Amino acid sequence: ITLKHHVDDGKAQESDMELVTTKEKLELRGENDVIVRVLYLSCDPYLRGRMRSNRDSYVPPFTPGKPMGGYGIGKVVLSSDPNFKEGDTVSGLMDWADYSHAFRLTKVDGETVPVSYYLGALGMAGFTAYVGFFKICEPKKGETIYVSAASGAVGQMVGQFAKLFGCRVVGSAGSQQKVDLLKSKFGYDEAFNYKEESDLDGALKKYCPGGIDMYFENVGGQMLDAVLLNMKDFGRIAACGMVSQYNKEVQDPIHNLGYTIKRRLKLQGFIQSDHLDLQPEFYKNVTGWFKEGKLQYVEDVADGIEKAPAALIGMLEGKNIGKQSVKVSDP
Numbered sequence: 001i002t003l004k005h006h007v008d009d010g011k012a013q014e015s016d017m018e019l020v021t022t023k024e025k026l027e028l029r030g031e032n033d034v035i036v037r038v039l040y041l042s043c044d045p046y047l048r049g050r051m052r053s054n055r056d057s058y059v060p061p062f063t064p065g066k067p068m069g070g071y072g073i074g075k076v077v078l079s080s081d082p083n084f085k086e087g088d089t090v091s092g093l094m095d096w097a098d099y100s101h102a103f104r105l106t107k108v109d110g111e112t113v114p115v116s117y118y119l120g121a122l123g124m125a126g127f128t129a130y131v132g133f134f135k136i137c138e139p140k141k142g143e144t145i146y147v148s149a150a151s152g153a154v155g156q157m158v159g160q161f162a163k164l165f166g167c168r169v170v171g172s173a174g175s176q177q178k179v180d181l182l183k184s185k186f187g188y189d190e191a192f193n194y195k196e197e198s199d200l201d202g203a204l205k206k207y208c209p210g211g212i213d214m215y216f217e218n219v220g221g222q223m224l225d226a227v228l229l230n231m232k233d234f235g236r237i238a239a240c241g242m243v244s245q246y247n248k249e250v251q252d253p254i255h256n257l258g259y260t261i262k263r264r265l266k267l268q269g270f271i272q273s274d275h276l277d278l279q280p281e282f283y284k285n286v287t288g289w290f291k292e293g294k295l296q297y298v299e300d301v302a303d304g305i306e307k308a309p310a311a312l313i314g315m316l317e318g319k320n321i322g323k324q325s326v327k328v329s330d331p
């Protein structure tokens with residue numbers, strides 16, 4: 001799947017991407033190279049940023065005409081890296097293609113959880129939730145956390161970590177089906193459909209009557225503005241992402257930033273890859289919690305690489321129920 005052209009104005013569309021068939025022969029490039037048959041690809045919101053050429057970002061833009069890429073799961077077919085051999089299943093960075101050179105690899109197995117979970121619960125999304133909740137939010141037992149995009153790849157993990165830790169957990173999502181999942185599967189104490197609330201401030205006052213100690217920010221815009229009005233003194237905001245703004249040229253203004261001072265808030269943005277020192281404890285704890293049956297995970301897997309553009313665009317529009325990925329070939 002290649003990007004046809006950068007999308008600097010307006011909404012990204014499926015037609016901005018293209019399925020291209022080539023017969024390029026992939027060969028190992030010297031030492032420590034690995035080529036994989038791609039099994040799964042991850043659809044992540046940050047990929048929208050890589051479709052642009054005009055915004056300062058922590059990841060470089062895609063090159064038009066070249067394959068898109070990102071996190072994936074693959075089966076090693078050729079390797080000159082002594083750490084990986086033919087037949088190993090690995091997670092890491094790879095092209096949106098049937099076969100690809102692959103980088104920053106970790107071996108994975110499907111023993112505790114399905115291998116696709118290494119793109120979600122035990123992958124970048126789960127790690128983001130772990131860093132954001134346990135480190136950036138500085139939680140204390142009994143506190144109230146509010147999570148936006150709460151049923152998504154990151155949000156469903158944040159809510160469950162917070163419940164395991166002993167917090168009161170409130171979430172919002174964009175459909176009744178997602179709200180039902182939050183309460184019935186992920187253990188949220190309260191949940192609401194933000195699309196049906198004409199007054200977000202009023203909704204937050206209703207579902208978080210004592211105020212919000214921690215906000216796990218996934219969406220930005222009007223939601224952030226309403227949350228600022230409802231934060232308790234010395235509250236923490238973990239700014240993880242602002243997906244409501246990714247397709248916008250001009251970012252929505254935030255009116256209530258003065259509340260960071262009035263309420264003595266800490267608002268901290270973070271990128272999961274700056275916290276890799278937490279990865280060993282993340283794998284140990286999260287694998288353990290899955291083994292003990294304490295965690296659930298919901299995935300939305302599109303079947304076939306040709307579905308990747310629709311899956312990515314659909315996720316940015318909220319069509320995904322849980323972690324959006326694409327199955328490219330059988331494990």
Ligand code: NDP
Nearest residue numbers: 045152153154173174218240241242243244270271272318
């Ligand atoms: P999700 O699985 O949550 O999918 C994106 C969701 O965003 C959609 O399902 C939709 O849910 C919601 N959404 C889309 N448009 C809007 C809108 N206009 N207003 C409100 N919500 C909207 O994605 P992820 O879990 O992978 O990512 C969640 C957030 O985490 C993103 O902001 C992402 O950029 C960020 N992130 C940050 C990382 C970091 O290191 N800082 C790493 C990984 C992710 P709904 O139907 O509920 O509206």
